[in-house]
Amino acid sequence: MDMDDVARRGLVLLGCGKMGQALLDGWLRGGLPAESVWVIDPAPSDAVRATGVHTNAGLPESPAVAVVAVKPQMMGDALPAMTALGGGATLFVSVAAGTPLARFAAAFGDATPVVRTMPNTPAAIGRGITALIGNVPATGDHLALAEVLMRAVGQTVVLQDEAQMDAVTALSGSGPAYVFHLIEAMAQAGTAQGLPADLALALARATVGGAGQLAEDSTDDPAQLRRNVTSPNGTTAAALDVLMDEASGFPALLQRAMAAAADRSRELSRG
Ligand SMILES: NC(=O)C1=CN([C@@H]2O[C@H](COP(=O)(O)OP(=O)(O)OC[C@H]3O[C@@H](n4cnc5c(N)ncnc54)[C@H](OP(=O)(O)O)[C@@H]3O)[C@@H](O)[C@H]2O)C=CC1
Ligand SMILES: O=C(O)[C@@H]1CCC=N1
Structure with a gap:
């Protein structure tokens, strides 16, 4: 067929x-x-x-x-x-x-x-x-x-x-919403740093879009691409200290968010 x-x-x-x-x-x-x-x-x-x-x-x-x-x-x-x-x-x-x-x-x-x-x-x-x-x-x-x-x-x-479908749903099925929310959150944080809202949103959209395309196209893994942006003792390192914090950073937050999504998928499966 x-x-x-x-x-x-x-x-x-x-x-x-x-x-x-x-x-x-x-x-x-x-x-x-x-x-x-x-x-x-x-x-x-x-x-x-x-x-x-x-x-x-x-x-x-x-x-x-x-x-x-x-x-x-x-x-x-x-x-x-x-x-x-x-x-x-x-x-x-x-x-x-x-x-x-x-x-x-x-x-x-x-x-x-x-x-x-x-x-x-x-x-x-x-x-x-x-x-x-x-x-x-x-x-x-x-x-x-x-x-x-x-x-x-x-x-x-x-x-x-x-059984993998619950985790897949939590990652790639729901994942676009996490990325769109990242754009929203980056734009809001840019506004809090003094940028006009429309400029902050334009910068956030293009940054996430461009970084996503680079991550997909590059032969470097995402960790290397991250290191490529991060100058020793520079601005990115200052931000990553916050985002990579073991207790409150991205990894811990995403673990919790995706566990909630996968749990909801299992719950829906039970009818
Ligand atoms: N949106 C997403 O990102 C993703 C969604 N999915 C899955 O895709 C499915 C659809 O989601 P999504 O497109 O977002 O939802 P939508 O609500 O946009 O689409 C569902 C459509 O089904 C229609 N519908 C409702 N009842 C009936 C019926 N009895 N017979 C025929 N059609 C009916 C709805 O009409 P009306 O609005 O008039 O009720 C609506 O147009 C879901 O099962 C979701 O889990 C999977 C991956 C990603
Ligand atoms: O939110 C949902 O339930 C659907 C499944 C994956 C994305 N949207």
């Missing part, structure tokens, strides 16, 4: 909010014809309607893929719309946090191939990263197709164990 099969047999997208729309944009940008896509959503946005995809129309009999992109709390209401697609012919791909593979087997039957994924919102600009894991009925071909779909919006990594 490949994107030609998806174009021929169809793709159903259940839930077209922030994540669903980012994925849809990537697939359409990658050449999937709009007429091959069926969106089910209570209120598809004008942007989604303008793409020409089918919205809330009768579903094809045997689409290649059904993508589940509703909130975990909405599964009970949303999944029944897809019951007829269970059984094996259609690959299900979920992007939902805290929703185990077993939840889909319960809804669609044990023989249904399901790939659980965790993407992130930089998918909207083709810079996402998605972790994937399949259930027992999902073959290598199914996993490969799910990877092709998610590569339309960035990089992919395949997990060895579904």
Whole structure:
């Protein structure tokens, strides 16, 4: 199965909010014809309607893929719309946090191939990263197709164990929000040091964007890139003394924040 099969047999997208729309944009940008896509959503946005995809129309009999992109709390209401697609012919791909593979087997039957994924919102600009894991009925071909779909919006990594999904969700799924908050916090701190708010925000955005790109592109690891900025006894060293403090610095704070996110993911999984 490949994107030609998806174009021929169809793709159903259940839930077209922030994540669903980012994925849809990537697939359409990658050449999937709009007429091959069926969106089910209570209120598809004008942007989604303008793409020409089918919205809330009768579903094809045997689409290649059904993508589940509703909130975990909405599964009970949303999944029944897809019951007829269970059984094996259609690959299900979920992007939902805290929703185990077993939840889909319960809804669609044990023989249904399901790939659980965790993407992130930089998918909207083709810079996402998605972790994937399949259930027992999902073959290598199914996993490969799910990877092709998610590569339309960035990089992919395949997990060895579904239990890793909680930590992945805490790191790369929720992670963009931590970075956006870092930008907010840096801008506020710049304002506290006397800069006008708009200048502080422009400096913070460009600094985080540029540093992120450098970290991704460079052959140096992040620790070396940090050292490259840090002159002995200079300004960066003064700041890092605060940020790298064992008790109150970034590492301790992020440990706590990501433990809270992973715990919440486990809690959602229990229903
Ligand atoms: N946002 C993110 O950064 C990430 C999100 N995810 C996962 O993606 C999923 C969607 O999240 P996100 O896009 O942020 O949420 P959104 O609320 O933006 O999108 C969910 C969409 O589903 C629609 N919806 C609600 N009920 C139904 C239903 N019964 N049938 C079909 N569609 C329905 C909602 O419509 P309405 O708004 O009208 O209720 C909305 O458009 C979640 O499971 C989340 O865990 C995964 C990784 C990252
Ligand atoms: O906040 C959430 O639950 C979702 C999952 C990862 C990012 N957003």
